Amino acid sequence: MKTFAIKLSILFLLISTSITAQEFQGKAYYSSKTTIDMSRFGRGRQMNEQQKKQMEERMKQFLEKTFILTFNKEESIFKEDEKLAAPSADGGRGFGFMSSSFSSGSQYKNIKSKIFVQDQEFFGKQFLIKEALTHYKWEMGSETKQIGKYTAFKATVKVPENEINWMRTPPRSRNDSENNDSETDKSNEEEAEEGPEMIEVVAWYTPMIPVSQGPSEYWGLPGLILEINAGNTIMLCSKIVMNPDEKDEIKMPEKGKEVTKKEYKEIITEKMEEFRNSRGRDDGRSRGGGGRF
Numbered sequence: 001m002k003t004f005a006i007k008l009s010i011l012f013l014l015i016s017t018s019i020t021a022q023e024f025q026g027k028a029y030y031s032s033k034t035t036i037d038m039s040r041f042g043r044g045r046q047m048n049e050q051q052k053k054q055m056e057e058r059m060k061q062f063l064e065k066t067f068i069l070t071f072n073k074e075e076s077i078f079k080e081d082e083k084l085a086a087p088s089a090d091g092g093r094g095f096g097f098m099s100s101s102f103s104s105g106s107q108y109k110n111i112k113s114k115i116f117v118q119d120q121e122f123f124g125k126q127f128l129i130k131e132a133l134t135h136y137k138w139e140m141g142s143e144t145k146q147i148g149k150y151t152a153f154k155a156t157v158k159v160p161e162n163e164i165n166w167m168r169t170p171p172r173s174r175n176d177s178e179n180n181d182s183e184t185d186k187s188n189e190e191e192a193e194e195g196p197e198m199i200e201v202v203a204w205y206t207p208m209i210p211v212s213q214g215p216s217e218y219w220g221l222p223g224l225i226l227e228i229n230a231g232n233t234i235m236l237c238s239k240i241v242m243n244p245d246e247k248d249e250i251k252m253p254e255k256g257k258e259v260t261k262k263e264y265k266e267i268i269t270e271k272m273e274e275f276r277n278s279r280g281r282d283d284g285r286s287r288g289g290g291g292r293f
Helices: 002-017 049-058 095-102 178-194 261-286
Strands: 026-034 064-071 075-080 107-110 115-122 125-132 139-147 150-160 198-206 224-230 233-242 257-259
Touching: 026 224, 115 261, 125 261, 139 198, 150 224, 257 261
Parallel strands: 125 257
Antiparallel strands: 026 064, 026 233, 064 075, 075 107, 107 115, 115 125, 139 150, 150 198, 198 224, 224 233
């Protein structure tokens, strides 16, 4: 395995040096699909298969997206394809609200200065999530497969589950009882003692495009990452354009309140708790529980 890694590094170096003399840029298009546990919906009621399909169709815009990674040797910008980002059919309520609130903003990576910056809007306020690039300890494999015209190699890494889903707030039903809350608190305490659950992330990269870039926050392999399997999300590259006639400016976002991932997580968790409580009060009034008409 060590010999294979050395040979791969030499191949990466040889291909890389052949393009260092010229400035180049590439664009990789990714389709992203996320699966969810439908049993978490329905406010405790059991949904039949037809209801599950209807729910999945309504959430399709939120669960299936197309992204563009614009990259060069040192920098990259990963963002949703605006041409395919259709407006919500519910006027911004329900799933439209969820999609706009929790969809990732533009993600910038600089692998030379090891910087990650995400431009994110939440509840009408602009944030700038800024941290050092995560150092992934990839385990290189010898398994290969063909993705389009590119030969891709497999690599894996174990990542804490809360790092993969760091933008999401913990799900909580408005009908949760105090017993459920205490069980959740106990579960959180046990997780804090034992550490978060580790998820295996599987990447497929190609040395034929010798840049250490990839979709979302992933990077650090001897070739462009063409596919990522992380938790319940798959991102697959469907198209690559090298040295387009019109090059895009790859620029680090600068506008917004600068926060860390942890600080941003705390902000959205607190705001979503306020939102849930507000909806609970509104429902109480609508059921005639002493509220106004």
